[in-house]
Amino acid sequence: MPWILFLEQLLNGLQFGLMLFLLAAGLTLVFGIMDMINLAHGSLYMIGAYLMASFSQATGSFWAALPLALAATALVGAMLELTVLRRLYERDHLAQVLATFAIILIANEAVRLIWGSQPIMLNGPAALSGPVELPGGVHYASYRLMIIGVGAAVAVLLYFLVTRTRAGMLVRAGASNREMALAMGVDIKRLFTVVFAVGAALAALAGAMLGPILAVQVGMGENILILAFVVIVIGGIGSIRGAFVGALLVGLVDTMGRALLPMAFALVFRPQVASNLGPSVSSILIYVLMAAVLFLRPQGLFPARG
């Protein structure tokens, strides 16, 4: 395999991983701090992408639409927390799963009522529509490079927020020991609403960034939500650092597996067998990774609770 191809796959894995991180960050915070399984996180991702599509059609500009979509989705997230999810914190996980699964169905049908059944259009900025030539002769989609930049910037920002600010301290306290944080007088209700809104905005950012390279359609959240759950299980529930490492691992293993495994099999097996085996094995690779991590470290790579 020529090294150019390898480098390109590396960038692809990085880009996919960073987007998974945006989704997983919100999910892991909600799961870790509120001890709440929120299956509807994928719906916020979908709503973010749809709002982004509408705003960018209305304003005619990708960049003007982005803050609007993030703010609107954060608002939707906060409303969801205030009206429904707040009532679920005391319930067991089964009730939470059932209720948030219901929210998925409601969100899907609501989006269909508003925007219609068919996928809608969301294109990136025209300046980034083609490829650029990187040093070394790699042609790479400029939009994907931009995604890598945005993802990395958000990761740094989040890291700074969580480790260096007072709000971040409360979040970490809530994640590692909720009862103790409560006892120390943290306004947990407000903290939960804020964390949920931030998680929703991050999901919307992922939706808005991925919209131009993926289909913006009803149900788009469910596909990617499964990957986000794999990420937080690998990384350790409640840990931003774990979500970051887990997301990059999943992104790289998934992309590299799809690129390298068929080639590796082609060297060993007959073409017929290799072409059947390649896609089957590469599609389960991240689950194998998850099983391996759980076997060696049942709490994930960076458990938030000591």
Place this chain on the structure above:
Amino acid sequence: MNRLIVLIAAAAFACSAPAAERLKIGFLSTLSGPAAGLGVEIRDGFELALKLAGGSLGGLPTEVVFADDQLNPEVGKQLTERLIRRDRVNLMTGIVFSNVMLAVWPSIEQSKMFYVAPNSTPTNISGKGCSPYFFSASWPNEAHHEAAGHFATSKGYKNAYLIAPNYPAGKDSLTGFKRGYKGKIVAEVYTKLNQLDYSAELAQIRAANPDTLYAFLPGGMGINFIKQFVASGMSRDIQLVVPGFVSDQDVVRAVGEPMLGLFDTSHWAYDLDNEANRKFVAAFEKEHKRIPSLFAEQGYTAALVIDAAVRAAKGKVEDVKAFRQALMSAPARVKTPRGDWKVAHNGTPIQDYYVRVLAKDNQGRIVNKKIGTVLNDHVDFWAKECAMK
């Protein structure tokens, strides 16, 4: 005396097979969930034809009972039983996806119920398992792919790269393409069903640098793939060819400009030059404020076929022999948007397939323009395996 006449008339009526006074059609389709777009398009086409016919097909006031299979074969089976047993429909139509079709087909066939396909026409039902109760108003499952293979050959593409999802219809599609294609196959790649990111595959395609790339990636997968393919800049060097049902208006509305210049194959095009098509396209645009896709054409044509067949059978839908005959000759008696077509003995269309290019029309809208005919009077490959006369 009057009473006697009534009695005689009643007796005479009871002796011949009763003609229905109303027509009740069971429309089982995927109308909710992520994949609902296609079912809705077929329904809109079907309802448009019914509306233009004044609410009656074949001269009988028509009621359509809608049922939503949610793309779940089990749900489809239960709803089929309900449509047949409780709603007592006279015939059925509507199914979008082959997995639902194959699951519900045994119930329909055992009930001796006629089914007019507005989309899915699986090789199992058109080949060895053919049945007098099955009629397709769309196209045999492999036909678009086969036409694409012929097109790639005629265009002089020396080598082709093939990509499809790793599930039965994906493998069938590439089999269909290879039947029509005479050049060299560089690689045949199967990807995960519902895959989101195609960057790994795209990098390999760039390295292989084929003349043409044939992609069968239905629904959201195709949208993901086309967006990413164009963003990678490869569309300048490698010609993308796809089957027409993954690149019609429903996808155009989601992808837009990046689709310009792509080739696809189809049994129909919105600009086909015939009177019935102009009427259909104009009426659909007026009703729904959007350009119809081929799915809408299939729903519309299914309704036209039912209309012609019920009329020819004088409403005797239950009379198997008469209604079968009426169905088989229906396309000859009605003008449909796709132009003239005939029916093979397995109930599938013998029709032309066209190649279309994604281009702008004079109003600046992106449309699938017909640029040529690939296959004339094409017969389903699997018809030869159908033992039925």
